Amino acid sequence: MTSSTGLIFALAWRDFAKLPTPIWGALAGSFLMLVLLYSVGQVPLSYNIRNLTVRWKTTVMTGLAFTLVLGLLTVMLAFVAGMKRMTEQSGHPDNVMVMSDGATDESFSSLGFSDIGDIETQPGVEKLGDRWLCSKETYLVANQPVDHPQPGRPDRRFIQIRGVDDPEISAIVHRVELFPESKWFSGAGVQAVAGEGTPGIEVVVGEAVARELGNDRLPEVRAKAKNPKRLDVGDTFQMAERTFVVSGVMKSSGSTFDSEVWGxxxxxxxxxxxxxxTTLLLKAKSPKDANALAELLKNYTKAALNAQLETKYFDSLNATNIQFTIAILFVTVFIAIGGVFGVMNTMYAAISQRIKDIGVLRLVGFSRLHILISFLLESLVIAMAGGAVGCAVGSLVDGFTASSVLSAGAGGGFKTVSLRLTVDAFTLASCFLLTVVMGFIGGFLPAFSAVRLKPLDALR
Amino acid sequence: MKFLSLIVKNIGRNLVRSILTALGTMMLVFVVTLVWSILDFLNLATTAKNTGIKVIVTDKWQIPSQMPFTYAASLASGAARKEGDIKPLDSMTWQFYGGHVTKDKVQRSFNTLIFAFALEPKKLNTMMDELDNLPPGQAAELADAIQKLEANDQGIILGPARMKTLNKKIGDTFTIYSTNYPDINLEVTVVGTFPPGRYNQSSAIHRDYLNRSMDVYKREKNKEHPMARRTLNLVWLKVNDNADATKIDQQIESSPEYSSPEVKCETASAGVSTFLDAYRDLIWGMRWLLAPSILVTLALVISNAISISVRERRTELAVLKVLGFRPNQIMVLVLGEALLIGVLSGTLSSWLTYGLVNIVVGGIPFPIAFFSAFLISANALWWGPVLGGATALLGSFVPAWTARNVLVSEVFSRVT
Structure with a gap:
């Protein structure tokens, strides 16, 4: 394919070590089976390849079916992997997230003012100079009217807003960085806007939301803008009947904060x-300290709190991801079964066209097993060639962005996010395994019917 | 007729191939039927209606919308306050109450969760999508449950899937330990169930019970519950047409009553569109990537099978030509075989899918936004035959053209 696809494969290869043991087992089993078939089979593979090239139209069509199925699988799994990566990158194991007791999400949480000062001084919280590394936040989801919606899009959207007390501390705790020229909002949080009596609210925007809001601008405005692709420092947008002034843009970190507006x-x-x-995010010195801090806060008596590692919170937002994964598996299984029937047709036809070949092969001494393996390998060659192309084409989506939702399921919160589709080792391994399974099942029954032929009957 | 019997006989001659092609078609039509049913439903939900419009009133600037319950009465009358103002045909308040059936926080999971709508029970019949248009048996069952909930405001109506997950049955009494209303734990008795489908995972309780519990909390603790001024999540208003919707929108948005928080009105279709916007790329992928790719795969599978069939029958096709069959008749013969397999297997697939998913499974469990399950669209009954037939025609066109152009002289020059 292209060099970028090669790079994706190379990058994904580095992740192979992280694959779960069952996947490794299945991969190893498949490789072993292929090596075994190749080494046990006595009929030269070139015989099969020649046959495939002779009836190239059928081969290409069958291979194309594999290309489509595996291409689809790659794209769908890249979406799931992108969501998984986002939740992994959004939380840090040395951070403890504190919400009010019973709150399943930040948007439902409400912490008492009087408890805040005490919570941030609990043992285990790290300090920067004389300041505790505690990000004190109010998280909310705003409903923003869109004046010029893109065709087919609604005239309102949800914007995730995070109000923080001390942006520098919050940036350290969340590991958020700004682009050059960007700066955090001022202490007042507002600034004068030319031609407006009411001051504008200063905000820092995530790169994804900056892109989204930037697209609201009319083409002529965008053409003259400092950054036509997204909002940039000094740009403004409207929400809740106020002007918001962008003082900075957060660098994309592949986390949910890319889709947030901070002020x-x-x-x-x-x-x-x-x-x-709504939220306190406490940075501990280490993941071990964070664990201890979370336990300590669970037993906090002055207020009922929901304290957990930040990583655990983002894990809980995986409900949508799990649903998508199940749906993808379901759809893939049925498409794959459809594809397998297609391969079976091809292989049955290949065998019926070569009945005499089979008779000759048997007469010159090849055993039933050799014939079986030969046709199985032929089916696997079609499957793997088509599958490899499908996987390579599907891999081209790596790096594309897509909108989605992270949710904790019914009654829980949700975050609208912009994620990067990611082709990872799991995706590639899944594609390889599905290819082998489809090729094997599609080839086995026809190959088995071939070995049942008696040599002399075959030659008649 | 003879032509048709010839087509049927040809299909039966290589039964294995015909069956494999039919099974492949069925599988792929099945997946497309599922995908299109979801898209069809979302399309319906986001299409603006001209009559019988539902208007949703929520917090103007924030989600989740949380308004004081004092808004309920005046919003239900569309904030009509002067002569010339109009009132909605019907209205419904929504209060979301969530919790677990276990007190033990460690044991809490999706399997112990209840997310209930606190509402006026009678509105379930008149305001809820699909519940206002049930088949007689299900309607009677739901009416009975509603009546029981009206009579006993400590009742709960559970969706069948949720009831199964919670391992409860009608008549069971248990306590819900709330997560969004701390210390407001409600003891409820199951009085009935929703019909299977869209409300599989839903639960409904009487709003009076929740509101009364909030009053009890205030009396006992001598202070308002932290949620006291935020218990009303949505108000639905049913109006005649767009003109009435616009008028009521103006009445509500100009009313001084709703200042903290301010409220907004939008049609149900617009509200759903806003929620679904976050899923736009997923929906785009389903519509323009998944379904078309499956259809192309299906066309390839059929095309491959018909190509093989034509290649194997070149001699026979040449004989037919010698016997007087015209090229176009040969072409129709091949197209007819593919069409028959495609239409029959497509029909069987979509009809089976319709019956199995809607009646046996109770919907496709694919939660998007606030839709927990999707029923197979009635349109699927014609999608199957059309999909099977169209892809069969498309996939078999080239092989049929090849069959049409078989040269008798060339075929018989090779016969040994």
Missing amino acids: KRSVLGKKFGKETY
């Missing part, structure tokens, strides 16, 4: 009528 908590909380804290 001064006191300003945003007041504007949206949500003035209590």
Whole structure:
């Protein structure tokens, strides 16, 4: 394929070591089976290859069916892998997330003001100078009217907003960085906007949401903009009947924060009528300390809290991912069965056209097993060639962005996110395994029917 | 007629190939039927209606929408306050109450979760999509459950799937330990069930029970519950047409009553569209990548089978030509074989899918936004035959053309 596809394969190869043991077992079993078939089979593979090239139209059509099935699987799994990677990159094992007791998500949480000061000084919380590494936040999802929606899109959208008290501390705790020229919002959180009596609210936007909001601009405005692809420092947008001024853009980290707008908590909380804290994110010195801190806060008596490792919280947002994975598996199984019937047709036809060949092969001394293996290998060659092309073509989606939702399921919160489709080792391994299984099942029955032929009957 | 019998005989001559092609078609039509049913439903849900419109009133700027319950009465009348103002035909309040059937936080999971709508039970019959248009048997069952919930406001109606997951049955009493209303734990008795399908995972409780429990909390603790001013999540209003919807929107948005928080009105279709926007790429992929790729795969499978069949029958086709069959008749013969297999297997697949998914399974469990399951669209009954037939025609066109152009002289020059 292309060099970029090669690079994807090379990068994905590095992840192979992280594959779960059952996948490794299946991969090893498949390789072993292929090597065994090749070494035990006495009929030269070139015989099969020649036959495949002679009836190349049928071969190509069967291979194309594999290409489509495996291409689809690659794209679908890349979507799931992208979501998984996003949840993994959003949380850090040395961070402890604190919400109010019973809150299944930040948007439902409400922490008492009086408890905040005490919680951040609990043992295990790291310090930067004389400041505790505790990000005090109000998280909310705003409903933004869209003046110029793109064709087919609604005239409203949800924007995730995070109000923070001290952006520098929050940036350290969340590991968020700004692009050059960007700066965090001022202490006041507002600034004068030319021609407007009411000051604009200063915000820092994630790169994905900056792209999304940037697309709202009319083409002529975008053409003259500092950055036509996304909002940039100094740009403005409207929400909740106020002007928001972009003071900075967060570098994409592949996390959910890429889809968030951050501003001064006191300003945003007041504007949206949500003035209590929803979340405290505490940075501990190490994952071990974070574990201890989470346990300590679970038994905190001054207020009922829901304290957990940040990684655990993002794990809980995997419900959508699990649903998608199940749906993909379901769909893939049925498409694959359809594809297998196609291969069977091809192989049955190949055998019926070569009945005399089979008779000759048997007479010159090849055993039933050799014939079986020969046709099985032929089926596997079609499957693997078609599958490899499908996988390679599907891999081209790697790096594309797609919108999706991270959700904890019914009654839980959700985050609208922009994720990067990721072709990883699991995707490639799954494609390889499905190819082998489809090729094997599709070839086995026809090959078995071939070995039941008696040599003399075959020659008649 | 003779032509048709010739087609049927030809299909029966290589039964294995015909069966494999038919099975392949069935599998692929099955998947497309599932995908298109989901898309069809979402399409319907997001298409603006002209009559019998539902207007959703929510917090103007935030989700989840949380408004004080004091808004309920005036919103239910469309904020009509002066002469000339109009009132909605019907209305419904929504309060979301979630919790687990176990007190032990460690044991809590999706299997112990209840996410209930607190509402006026009678509105289930008049305001809820699909529940207002049930087959007689299911309608009577639901009416009975609603009546029981009206009579006993500590009742709960559970979706069949949720009831099974929770391992409960009608008549069981248990406590829901709330997650979004801390300390408001409600003891409920199962009084009935929703019909299978869209409301498989849903639960409904009486709003009076929740509101009364909030009052009890205030009385006992001498302070308002933290959620006290945020218990109303949505109000649905049913109006005649777009003109009425616009008028009521103006009445509500201009009312001074709704200032903290401000509220907004939107049609149900617009509201659903906003929620589904986050899934736009997934929906795009299903519509333009998944379904078309499956259809192309299907056409390839059929094309391959028919190509092989034509190649094997070159001599026979040449004989037919010698016997007086015209090229176009040969072509129709080959297309007819493919069409018959495609239409029959497509029909069988989509009809079976319709019956199995809707009646046996109770919907496709694929939660998107607030839809937990999707029923197979009635349109699937014609999708199957059309999909099977169209892909068969498309896939068999080239082999049929090849068959049409078989040269008798060339074929018989090779016969030994």
